[in-house]
Amino acid sequence: MNARELFIQAIYLAASVLFILGLKSLSHPDKARLGMQQAALGMVLAIVGTLFNHEIIRFDLIGAALILGTVIGYPLGMFVPMTAMPQRIAISHMFGALAATLVGVAEYHGHTGPVPRYIMAALGFEVLFGALTVTGSFMAFGKLQEFITGKPVTYRGQNTVNISLFGVAVLMFVFLIARPESSVVFFAMIGLALLLGVFMVLPIGGADMPVVVSLLNSYAGLASAATGFAIQNNVLIICGALDGASGFLLSVLMSKAMNRSFSNVLFGAFGQTAPALAAGPGAKDLTVRSVSAEDAAIQMAYAGQVIVVPGYGMAVAQAQHVVRELADVLEKRGVTVKYAIHPVAGRMPGHMNVLLAEANVPYDRLYDMEEINSEFERADVALVIGANDVVNPAARSDPQSPIYGMPILDADKSKGVIVLKRSMNPGFAGIENNLFYAPNTSMLFGDAKSSLTRLVTEVKAL
Amino acid sequence: MTSIIELYVFVLAAFVGFQVITRVPPLLHTPLMSATNAISGISLVGSLVLAGASRDSLSNWLGFIAVTAATINVVGGFLITDRMLKMFRRDEKPPPGPAARKAVPPGETAR
Numbered sequence: 001m002n003a004r005e006l007f008i009q010a011i012y013l014a015a016s017v018l019f020i021l022g023l024k025s026l027s028h029p030d031k032a033r034l035g036m037q038q039a040a041l042g043m044v045l046a047i048v049g050t051l052f053n054h055e056i057i058r059f060d061l062i063g064a065a066l067i068l069g070t071v072i073g074y075p076l077g078m079f080v081p082m083t084a085m086p087q088r089i090a091i092s093h094m095f096g097a098l099a100a101t102l103v104g105v106a107e108y109h110g111h112t113g114p115v116p117r118y119i120m121a122a123l124g125f126e127v128l129f130g131a132l133t134v135t136g137s138f139m140a141f142g143k144l145q146e147f148i149t150g151k152p153v154t155y156r157g158q159n160t161v162n163i164s165l166f167g168v169a170v171l172m173f174v175f176l177i178a179r180p181e182s183s184v185v186f187f188a189m190i191g192l193a194l195l196l197g198v199f200m201v202l203p204i205g206g207a208d209m210p211v212v213v214s215l216l217n218s219y220a221g222l223a224s225a226a227t228g229f230a231i232q233n234n235v236l237i238i239c240g241a242l243d244g245a246s247g248f249l250l251s252v253l254m255s256k257a258m259n260r261s262f263s264n265v266l267f268g269a270f271g272q273t274a275p276a277l278a279a280g281p282g283a284k285d286l287t288v289r290s291v292s293a294e295d296a297a298i299q300m301a302y303a304g305q306v307i308v309v310p311g312y313g314m315a316v317a318q319a320q321h322v323v324r325e326l327a328d329v330l331e332k333r334g335v336t337v338k339y340a341i342h343p344v345a346g347r348m349p350g351h352m353n354v355l356l357a358e359a360n361v362p363y364d365r366l367y368d369m370e371e372i373n374s375e376f377e378r379a380d381v382a383l384v385i386g387a388n389d390v391v392n393p394a395a396r397s398d399p400q401s402p403i404y405g406m407p408i409l410d411a412d413k414s415k416g417v418i419v420l421k422r423s424m425n426p427g428f429a430g431i432e433n434n435l436f437y438a439p440n441t442s443m444l445f446g447d448a449k450s451s452l453t454r455l456v457t458e459v460k461a462l
Numbered sequence: 463m464t465s466i467i468e469l470y471v472f473v474l475a476a477f478v479g480f481q482v483i484t485r486v487p488p489l490l491h492t493p494l495m496s497a498t499n500a501i502s503g504i505s506l507v508g509s510l511v512l513a514g515a516s517r518d519s520l521s522n523w524l525g526f527i528a529v530t531a532a533t534i535n536v537v538g539g540f541l542i543t544d545r546m547l548k549m550f551r552r553d554e555k556p557p558p559g560p561a562a563r564k565a566v567p568p569g570e571t572a573r
Contacts, residue, residue: 012507019501020478026494027485029550036497036547040540043503047536050507056514061526065513069533076534077541089495092539095531096502102531103508106524110517118465217495224505229468231508237468238475239504245479246498250491343488350491354546362553368488 004052011049012235018042019239023246029363046235082358083315086209086347087144093216094137096243100223101130101190107230108186120180122229124173124189130223131190135197137216140209143201144347150206158203165196206312207389209347210254211262218247250349257343257369259395259406288424291442293451296418297458299442303380305336307372309411310352311345313386313422317448320359323385326452327361329459339365340372340382340409342390373410382411384419384435386448392433402431417441420448493546500539506532 001009018038025035056062080088104126108115115123142148172189176182204212225240227233255262291299300306308327314320327337339361345352353366367375376382384391391411394401411417412435419436421443435441444451486494509532512525 015504019504020482022501023479023486023494023497024482026490026497027482027487029490029547030552032490032493032550033544033547036493036540036543039497039501040544043500043536043540046504047506047510050510053511053514055511055516057516058514058522061513061522062510062529065526065529066533069530070537072530073534073537073539074541076538078545080542082546085492085496088542089492089499092496092499092535095535096499096505099503099505099509099528099532099535102524102528103505103512106512106517106521106528109524110521214495217498220502221498224502225472227505227508229465229472231511232468233507234468234471236504236507237472239501241472241475242479242482243498243502245476246483246494249480249483250495253488341488348492349495350488350493353489354492354549357546357549357551360549360551363489363550364553366489 004054008049008052009234011045012233015042015046015049016235016238018045019242023242082354083318084145085354086213086351087141089348090137090140090144090213090216093213093220094134094141096220097130097133097137097216097223100220100227101127101134103227104130104223104230105190108183115180117177117180119230121177122226124176124186126223126226126230127186127190128169128173128193129219129226131193132197132200133216133219133223135194136201136212136219137197139198139201140204140212140216143204143206144209152205153202158199162196162199165192165199169193169196206347207344208258210344210349210351211251211258213348214247214251214254215262216247218244218251221245221247254344254349257407259403288436289439289442291418291444293444293454294458296442296444297455297462299416299418300330300335300381300383300455301333301459301462303330303335303416305338305375305379306330306381306383307376307379307411307414308337308339309382309384309387309391309409310339310341310356311385311387311390312347312351313388313420313448315346315351315355315386317386319385319449319452320355320361322449322452322456323356324359324361326456326459327365329456333459333462337365338367338372338375338379340369340376340411341366342369342387342409345387345390369407369409376410376413379414380416382414382417384411384417384421385452386420388421388433389431391435392431393435393438394431394433398434411435412438412440415440419443420451421445422447489550490547493543493550496539496543496546499535500543503532503536503539506536 019042022035022039025031104123108123143150169192172185176185221240221243225237228236228240330337341352389403391409393412395403395406395408417440509525509528512521513529
């Protein structure tokens, strides 16, 4: 190893350490920002270090690509609204996987002489998972951006088709390890993986997106770790492993929070089976109590403690700022306001936290499910904003319910429940929610944002 | 032999990743995703060489696209992570309820 290479490797090592420290800093919101800025420094170091590579002889394309990437990346970083964060994250998985896949293709194409078997194994894994993630993430992006229907798209024999396609892709992969020179199979496998990505995400509905987005995160990471194996670069292996571990961990957490297995999310097509069971026992004979904004405002203004339960509906209505306004006027009257965040509320892990933080809600008011659930009993009002399945008591009590066993926020245990909802249409999963019929529940119908605005006015007027 | 060492690196890094990321509270899961996205832009170490090496022009152009895609993630990813983390702030007033709140590791939250 000559001096130049040693220098580059030292920089890569430093960058790896900075990345790990950056992720470690995310364990506390106060230290996180500085830690991530150090990680960004690590990235700059790694890029500059790479430019010293003796193989690089032309800088025109590099310069152009770096500029083009910055021009596209800057607005994606600075101007995308927080409500659009899930699709923003999904599309960035696509970019990451695209980069890994193209490196794999170029390495395969440009390899002088026969490709050794273990390099072939790494390249095959890289392009297989990379290509699948490219189209899968694009589909997830489309569904979240709503130019592709957010409802699960299913057809008879769908799982058989998907599993067979995946089986064929794996067979091609094995064949390639045996015969690395068969470039036709290599490119056919990429084509198949691209198709598989589309098919895999088609049956997945909006509420399952947190799992899928995390899973794609993991795949993108594994693809870049495989790139590291293929081009024998340790920093790439380390970052790929970190990324893969993070995505995997998040998808496990999200699945657990929905009490469902991975395979159930990927092959279950939730929304399909639900309508059959939707007519829950007795739900139809119960009446819904509707409430005026004025009465709801009185109920909250004279409460000791109000717990806000935000859901995807809050994000859709972009109501987070008004929520904060309402909390302000209530706090001025001496009411304690807390926020209960379910792990799968929204369309991505941590979605609600980011939105509320954007609206200047201090993070120490945001409580995780485990921390807050015992508090509901002591709360006078639980204010449910555009959340549905995560507060459905059927998950605790009704073994017939598709969401039975899912850990939920015990909003129904508080003395009073006020639900802000557009109409009585069942939520995403199409499951009837008995919370809406409970005697201590009152419904305030209408768009979440305008309902909240009315509540603010009413509380102020008291 | 090198491939075995690489396997070591991978397994140990994945282990460190699990340890570190288990400690990230659910509060910061979205910034965590955007952060790992930004860091995954490290694939630049591969694509930069492709775009600038004296191989055939197809490799160069594939490298060009790969560098562009990875740079989008690096620039956009670090900027948006910073933008989000900037928003998370503590209350000036003492927090309500039991004072001794600590960040619960996510592994314990989703039981």
